[in-house]
Amino acid sequence: MDPVNGNQDSNRMRRPAGPGGTPGTALLEVTGAACAAVSRTAEDTGDGRQAGAQGIFSGVSFSLHAGEVMDLAGPSGSGKSSLLTCIAQLNPRAWATLRLEGRDSSTFSFQEWRHLVAYLPQKSLLPGDTVADAIRLPYTFAASRRATAPTDDDIRVALDAVGLGDIELGRDPHDLSGGQSARVSMLRTMLTHPKVVLADEVDAGLDDDSSAIVARYMVRMAHQSGMAMIRVRHRPPDGLADVKAVLSGGTLTVEGGAHTPASDFPTGVVGGAADADDAPETPRFSEEGA
Amino acid sequence: MSIVVNLTSAMDGGARLVADAADTATQQDVYDIDIWGILVALGLIVIATVISAFAQLGVEKSLPVAAVRAMIQLAAMGLILRWVIEQGTWWWVIALMVVMLAAAVQITMSRAKNVPKGLELSVFLTLATTMIAMVAVVVELIVRPTPWYSPRVVLPLAGMMLGNTVAATALAMSRFFEDMTERRDEVEMMLALGATPREASMPSIRSAMRLGLMPTVASLASAGIVTIPGMMAGQILAGNDPLIAAKYQFMVLAAISALTLIADAVILHLVYRKCFTKRDQYELIIRKKK
Numbered sequence: 001m002d003p004v005n006g007n008q009d010s011n012r013m014r015r016p017a018g019p020g021g022t023p024g025t026a027l028l029e030v031t032g033a034a035c036a037a038v039s040r041t042a043e044d045t046g047d048g049r050q051a052g053a054q055g056i057f058s059g060v061s062f063s064l065h066a067g068e069v070m071d072l073a074g075p076s077g078s079g080k081s082s083l084l085t086c087i088a089q090l091n092p093r094a095w096a097t098l099r100l101e102g103r104d105s106s107t108f109s110f111q112e113w114r115h116l117v118a119y120l121p122q123k124s125l126l127p128g129d130t131v132a133d134a135i136r137l138p139y140t141f142a143a144s145r146r147a148t149a150p151t152d153d154d155i156r157v158a159l160d161a162v163g164l165g166d167i168e169l170g171r172d173p174h175d176l177s178g179g180q181s182a183r184v185s186m187l188r189t190m191l192t193h194p195k196v197v198l199a200d201e202v203d204a205g206l207d208d209d210s211s212a213i214v215a216r217y218m219v220r221m222a223h224q225s226g227m228a229m230i231r232v233r234h235r236p237p238d239g240l241a242d243v244k245a246v247l248s249g250g251t252l253t254v255e256g257g258a259h260t261p262a263s264d265f266p267t268g269v270v271g272g273a274a275d276a277d278d279a280p281e282t283p284r285f286s287e288e289g290a
Numbered sequence: 291m292s293i294v295v296n297l298t299s300a301m302d303g304g305a306r307l308v309a310d311a312a313d314t315a316t317q318q319d320v321y322d323i324d325i326w327g328i329l330v331a332l333g334l335i336v337i338a339t340v341i342s343a344f345a346q347l348g349v350e351k352s353l354p355v356a357a358v359r360a361m362i363q364l365a366a367m368g369l370i371l372r373w374v375i376e377q378g379t380w381w382w383v384i385a386l387m388v389v390m391l392a393a394a395v396q397i398t399m400s401r402a403k404n405v406p407k408g409l410e411l412s413v414f415l416t417l418a419t420t421m422i423a424m425v426a427v428v429v430e431l432i433v434r435p436t437p438w439y440s441p442r443v444v445l446p447l448a449g450m451m452l453g454n455t456v457a458a459t460a461l462a463m464s465r466f467f468e469d470m471t472e473r474r475d476e477v478e479m480m481l482a483l484g485a486t487p488r489e490a491s492m493p494s495i496r497s498a499m500r501l502g503l504m505p506t507v508a509s510l511a512s513a514g515i516v517t518i519p520g521m522m523a524g525q526i527l528a529g530n531d532p533l534i535a536a537k538y539q540f541m542v543l544a545a546i547s548a549l550t551l552i553a554d555a556v557i558l559h560l561v562y563r564k565c566f567t568k569r570d571q572y573e574l575i576i577r578k579k580k
Contacts, residue, residue: 092569111485
């Protein structure tokens with residue numbers, strides 16, 4: 001029940017006590033995440049092993065509360081994607097002690113865990129004959145067969161909300177542009193209503209306007225439904241994050257100084273900020289935007 | 291590569307023995323090949339080698355070696371079959387089948403390109419399963435020889451089926467692992483959405499099985515019009531009634547269709563897990579061959 005106990009190393013543990021939230025109990029706790037840098041192909045020798053001995057990162061610990069959005073920054077190659085796949089238990093070279101709502105990850109099946117802690121890959125692949133099929137792909141898997149797939153109306157509303165009003169549900173996903181695919185792929189994950197979303201450069205293939213629309217859509221959804229979110233972003237800070245963390249030299253530094261607990265923050269305000277332009281100048285976020 | 295073909299042809303030779311056993315009339319029409327005939331056949335190899343050397347095809351060394359090897363293997367198989375048939379005991383039949391099975395596993399592994407290590411047991415189980423199924427159905431249900439283990443019937447048929455399942459199994463494995471390598475991002479995406487390893491492998495399993503069945507369908511379609519398949523040709527050359535030969539050939543083709551598909555299904559369900567770690571993560575380590 002006490003999530004703080006297991007976390008005594010140098011990495012900062014965040015425990016905001018937002019009035020509207022669940023004080024003290026983190027939604028997601030990551031303790032002692034480590035990733036080795038061994039090449040997948042097993043053909044690389046010398047360099048790969050050296051790097052493997054050092055590891056990409058180790059001893060990474062942090063926690064996130066419901067509704068919190070964390071931006072994960074760091075130089076390229078610092079292991080940002082590896083940390084995200086580590087948290088989704090998708091990375092064969094990475095290990096971590098993970099807890100969701102106080103429950104250890106070992107008490108979930110891997111499929112349940114990934115359904116709840118959803119990694120959203122940078123590459124958007126949309127198997128299926130139509131956009132609607134592509135979005136309902138997760139419901140063909142046993143892990144989410146009990147869940148209700150989004151109806152055509154749900155999908156329509158979601159597509160409209162991210163600037164894809166002109167995409168029909170019956171469209172062949174192969175005909176979509178890179179930016180459109182990226183948004184459909186994002187919706188596919190968001191519509192499964194995970195508790196944690198690990199978004200890996202969702203904005204990489206998007207233009208500035210779409211990127212801002214997508215960011216606001218995702219953050220609004222996180223705040224509304226108490227979803228925690230980690231974003232690795234391709235662009236300058238957009239001021240929507242509650243927490244900023246930097247992964248560099250193998251360790252994670254959480255910059256939580258100017259933090260406002262997400263649960264404090266009325267959803268309407270977020271919606272309002274979202275409707276205004278991309279707003280890094282909003283005072284509330286200014287330090288994180290630096 | 292040529293060994294299986296050789297084995298199969300050896301068994302075609304054995305088919306003559308089947309013919310002898312099954313029948314009948316015109317034993318005096320069997321034309322033996324004398325030593326001059328063998329020399330003429332060797333002369334053909336010499337001609338092919340000279341052409342190859344002249345055209346710089348680069349097979350002028352491997353071709354005569356393979357030809358001599360084939361001759362020795364076929365002669366050995368002929369002698370062994372003759373001896374086992376003379377013995378007429380069930381344990382020699384079983385022993386020879388086990389030896390053929392062991393050789394078939396080794397040949398399958400050498401034929402399958404770019405597959406992970408440690409598949410021998412899976413291949414053995416696959417080939418053994420299909421071999422037992424073949425003996426049960428084709429020999430005991432269709433041909434019904436007396437005694438039940440009649441080496442003249444069991445061994446040539448087992449050899450032919452084995453030759454085909456070896457080819458099918460090697461092809462299915464190569465194709466499956468190639469497809470899983472190509473689909474790497476898609477597999478990871480599906481795992482991230484909560485798919486089990488099996489669910490994430492299914493598209494590649496289907497693709498490999500489809501590919502494995504195509505040559506069979508093609509051989510069914512062309513049999514009797516474009517080609518007189520080896521077994522039928524052997525029986526007719528051995529002086530058998532061509533209609534009996536045709537019935538045997540059809541039975542063999544039908545059995546091959548079913549058994550290659552069964553072999554593909556069994557091998558792919560035994561090996562797909564090789565693409566994943568114990569934590570249900572995608573990790574495919576391919577052993578590269580030169």
